[in-house]
Amino acid sequence: MCGGLCWSGRATVAxxxxxxxxxxxxVRHEYAVPAGATAPALARELAEFVGHPDPVLRDEFxxxxxxxxxxxxxxxxxxxxxxVPIWRAHLRAAGPDRVLGRAFGALNLALAAAADVRHPLLExxxxxxxxxxxxxxxxxxxxxxxxxxxxxxxxVTAHVADLLKALVRSPRLQPADQSRVLAALARRLETxxxxxxxxxxxxxxxxxxxxxxxxxxxxxxxxxxxxRLAGLPEGFSxxxxxxxxxxxxxxxxxxxxxxxxxxxVQGLKHPPAKATAEALLAAITx
Numbered sequence: 001m002c003g004g005l006c007w008s009g010r011a012t013v014a015x016x017x018x019x020x021x022x023x024x025x026x027v028r029h030e031y032a033v034p035a036g037a038t039a040p041a042l043a044r045e046l047a048e049f050v051g052h053p054d055p056v057l058r059d060e061f062x063x064x065x066x067x068x069x070x071x072x073x074x075x076x077x078x079x080x081x082x083x084v085p086i087w088r089a090h091l092r093a094a095g096p097d098r099v100l101g102r103a104f105g106a107l108n109l110a111l112a113a114a115a116d117v118r119h120p121l122l123e124x125x126x127x128x129x130x131x132x133x134x135x136x137x138x139x140x141x142x143x144x145x146x147x148x149x150x151x152x153x154x155x156v157t158a159h160v161a162d163l164l165k166a167l168v169r170s171p172r173l174q175p176a177d178q179s180r181v182l183a184a185l186a187r188r189l190e191t192x193x194x195x196x197x198x199x200x201x202x203x204x205x206x207x208x209x210x211x212x213x214x215x216x217x218x219x220x221x222x223x224x225x226x227x228r229l230a231g232l233p234e235g236f237s238x239x240x241x242x243x244x245x246x247x248x249x250x251x252x253x254x255x256x257x258x259x260x261x262x263x264x265v266q267g268l269k270h271p272p273a274k275a276t277a278e279a280l281l282a283a284i285t286x
Contacts, residue, residue, distance in 0.1 A: 146198025
């Protein structure tokens with residue numbers, strides 16, 4: 001018997017895992033680690049829920065408990081280091097039936113990438129490989145669902161954006177990588193066939209803002225990409241919208257508005273961000 005936890009997937013949950021009530025009790029007790037258990041061992045068990053079809057196991061328990069333990073320092077950098085290969089295997093998994101694994105592999109990896117900025121835990125080849133894989137997934141993913149009533153959050157675009165935001169904030173990012181990141185953002189916006197309605201534009205914008213906040217920020221390249229997006233066709237044939245072209249235009253406009261607003265907010269404390277916001281506005285309206 002599997003206690004309701006067995007499922008068919010790359011990381012099939014073993015029969016001796018803790019039951020659902022065990023994880024629910026952790027949430028009820030404000031994410032305290034139960035007596036006699038250790039956070040690293042439980043986090044490895046939670047990692048088996050990445051890609052699980054049950055949104056409670058995948059999201060409410062698998063991701064949320066892990067994220068709380070990272071936020072509180074219950075999981076140390078060396079603990080996260082051991083989880084990265086498990087999460088990353090999901091990120092690489094191809095096929096429409098593995099989309100939840102890709103989505104939540106990316107979201108969990110964002111925890112590790114953010115921690116790596118504060119306390120290095122990734123080796124250089126790992127960082128470079130993770131950046132490459134995140135950029136590929138952002139541009140190539142075909143399943144762009146946000147919320148699905150049957151399975152809950154899918155949200156690959158938003159989750160990969162979260163991962164990229166953390167990777168962009170790293171001192172490991174090279175100046176030449178900025179153009180790769182901006183190109184991937186533009187490619188996603190230029191190819192998505194439907195209007196994003198679950199906050200994807202804001203999450204993508206956060207990546208662009210992270211680029212703009214870097215000390216080695218290349219404003220010329222940044223404005224060139226933003227101007228290109230601003231110049232996309234309106235997406236109409238007469239008075240009728242052309243579905244894909246219209247979606248592309250709507251997504252690009254929402255993205256640019258979000259970037260401009262976020263830079264303006266950052267500019268309240270960081271004058272270079274305000275200058276970038278002003279340059280952005282001039283570039284896309286001039």
